[in-house]
Amino acid sequence: MRAVVLVGGFGTRLRPLTLSAPKQMLPVNGVTMLERVVTNLARGGVTEAVLALGYLPEVFQAEFPSGEIAGVKMHYAVEPEPLDTGGAIGFAARFAGFTDDTFIALNGDVINDLDIAGLVAQHKAFGGEGTIHLTPVEDPSRFGVVPIDAEGRVEAFIEKPPADEAPSNWINAGTYVLEPSVLDRMPEGEKVSIERAVFPDMVADGQLYAVQRDGYWVDAGTPESYLKVALDLVNGVRSNEPAVAADTTVAPSATIIGSIVGSGAVIDAGAHVEGSMIQRGAHIGANARVVTSIVGPNALVGPGASLEALTVVGDSVTVESNSVHVGAKLPDVPKE
Ligand code: GTP
Secondary structure, three states, X not given: OEEEEXXXXXXXXXXXXXXXXXXXXXXXXXXXXXXXXXXXXXXXXXXXXXXXXXXXXXHHHHHOOOOEEOOEEEEEEEOOOOOHHHHHHHHHHHHHOOOXXXXXXXXXXXXXXXXXXXXXXXXHHHOOOEEEXXXXXXOHHHOEEOOXXXXXXXXXXXXXXXXXXXXXXXXXXXXXXXXXXXXXXXXXXXXOOHHHHHHHHHHHOOXXXXXXXXXXXXXXXXXXXXXXXXXXXXXXXXXXXXXEOOOOEEOOOOEEEOOEEOOOOEEOOOOEEEXXXXXXXXXXXXXXXXXOOXXXXXXXXXXXXXXXXXXXXXXXXXXXXXXXXXXXXXXXXXXX
16 A cells, blocks of 8 residues: 655644754654654555655655655655645655555644554445545544545535534544545646545545544644643553653753653753653753743753743753743744
8 A cells, every 4th residue: 555645734833843843753752753654554554655745855855865664665755836735645646656546645743543454445345536534523623524424425524613513523634545536636736725625526526435433643733732642652641652761861859740851851950841842952951840841952941941831942942041931932933
């Protein structure tokens, strides 16, 4: 089986971390988001994949020069301009020659344990042009809600409905099985959204099916969900991976509770780190407080500084000693 992995977005919601690295190259407990995603694809029988690249493509190529991730042979398709999700899938599939057989397409920032082989089998049984994975969420209002009939056929594709108007809480979970004929719905070089244009057209033609699967699923696109997906790997929600890299320097009087501390990080005396992610090479000064926050690679949090409520510190940024930050982005980034 072959797959198109969408990794070309700007990741604006994760700025400033995504100013220096694309979202899918951010670490999730020491392993890039992309490697976590491709590892699950490999488990489901995917042997070859193409990255649909746009933003900072050279970072991917530099990190994986062998052209292989988790045993999966990779192709790199760099868009000349952002083509949106549907245009990007079409561009990358044609680039890699995935035009003659059923293929997977997925958002590269969704972390799940989906049984890909099972989804493909279900797609073959349905016999439509496409099958999408649905997951239940508490608040569907920021997602695409997808009601289905008793046969699994999609009835509608409702993007971001107001909370009290959503017909169900099963949403598009970002993994699709597609027939090559779907590429005809993505004309070469045209900017098109798969969620807003291609899927509604397929619904109108009765060609889109979906399966509801209620397993671990997180869209890691916001500071809150990115932090959650990493901490879930160390706090037993998903696994119990080691949370503190082997080569860190932690003062005996520092306290670290329910947090990830990356390779080469330094935590000074009296510092308190709780429910947070300290990325590789970051330095937390004496008596600093970092609670439910993310400190980017090689950043320096000055002595006595306080970060809380999803404060995000960018790559190599220095946070002033004794300064207080609540829900801040450092440096501040314009809202889009
Ligand atoms: P925000 O800027 O924070 O909204 O995130 P995003 O646009 O990077 O990601 P979003 O969750 O909106 O998009 C879903 C997936 O599609 C992500 O894996 C993105 O990397 C990817 N994506 C979005 N737009 C494009 C595009 O124009 N080209 C390519 N190749 N990928 C895209």
